Amino acid sequence: MSEKGLSILARLGSGSACRSIPDGFTEWLTGTCNDDSYSVSIANSEYFEIYDLIVMVKKEKKEVSSTAGMEKFNPYFYARLAEVNENLNFVRKGIIEKNFKLLGTYAEKDCISMHTVMMNSGLFYWEPETLKIMKEVWNLRKNGIECYFTIDAGPNVHVLCLHAHKEKVKERISELNFEILESKPGGKARVIKEDLF
Template sequence: MGQKSVKKLSSSAIAHPNIALIKYWGNKNQALRIPVNGSISFNLDSLFTKTEVTFISELTSDILFINGHETTGLGLDRVVSFLNIVREQAGTQSFAKVNSENNFPVGTGIASSASAFAALSLAASNAIGLDLSEKELSCLARRGSGSASRSIPEGFVEWFPGVMDTDSYAVSIAPARHWGLVDLVAVVTHEHKKVGSTAGHELANTSPLQKARVDDTKRRLDIVREAIKYHDFQAMAEMVELDSNMMHAVMMTSRPVLMYWENTSISIMKNVQKWRASGIPVCYTMDAGPNVHVITTKDYSEDIYQKLACMNGIKQIFIAAVGGKARLVND
């Protein structure tokens, strides 16, 4: 048969998006998505992307369906570029049909590309016959979306920035059961953001604040890593909010300016700080989008949900505990 071109090879995988507590913004190597700084996150268990990849020898090009709709343009181009990496590793030229479904909105700052490329990495590599370690899967997922590297391992995850393709990967620093945190994702708009993360990373160095943010990252990482280890919510909260504010300060001082905050976003952040001052373990963080991730403990999650539900401008609230690793599934 020559190259590994067979009639049909199929595999399905599920991966969760993650919320970064210490964030990644800006790349040392844009092509390989090697970040300028390390990051720490946790996976979101109730949110997921399920992706089926089928390599079919009769296909003359890759085809992509997202939530049942055939996708072309930049979305398809990004998947094709990624599948080319998988094909190169496997030594095959077979094209694939990719069917991907999300149970949460895409392109609004809930790390949809993270779960998408983590699931695609696992499904595609398994379907094509590659037997990759978790480290290798994390490296592969990173090539599709930097934050996807963090959606491969379980629970609380740290991404080591590295300097080359093989040493920029993520590992689990604590299992999902280690600490009962809950992320309440306050959706303030379902509109697709005008500037995605990939384009945003390229603008990071245009901000005069980026160097200061990166230079201080190790300190923030060390504090949050220890806070997770010892369940120190207050120490974590202070660094998580600082880190989020620093990243958005870089965005707001980039050229052109990236302004993701909406009025409702600001109201939520102010309320969260007020709630924490009253003694509730709660903090906020925002990725590259207008929606606000409100993090608390399981004991307070219902109380925080009710407080958010009473606010004007919030369209929807997702609730997610700490989630597991990317995994293969049977259809």
């Protein structure tokens, strides 16, 4: 099966799963039907060394899916749709040009926009600890440690940073007593033959 076909198949199970099929930094193409919404690689996993420090606020499964949250009527939904492409263009440009400030600024902006729409639908994924971490990221940045946050439909915070600031960011977030999982862009999906256990 082609990479495109695998991405389409993965998307049928979970929308965001299609992004894990191609290599590295990927873009999920919108599409209008089953066969034209899939992900493509923008740059390989080694192209830009960005770390994703996932700060675990809550490990339980979310009660309401983000899809259900977006389906409710919301006066902010169409305003968000109008800005999504602009945000995406800046994030893509940030990746291609290795401009971390551009990428981070628009990833953070888009995150806040998405959660604003969901909150207006009555979906509050953020916990008090989520806001605490967001404010700490802003504080770190104000003090010259470049990092940005993004948050999926849930309370856990993804703190994006470059290698130069990774240990400093981890140290500061750890002082707040949160578990941190470290991640970075991975290679394309592949069949593995060895056991994990």
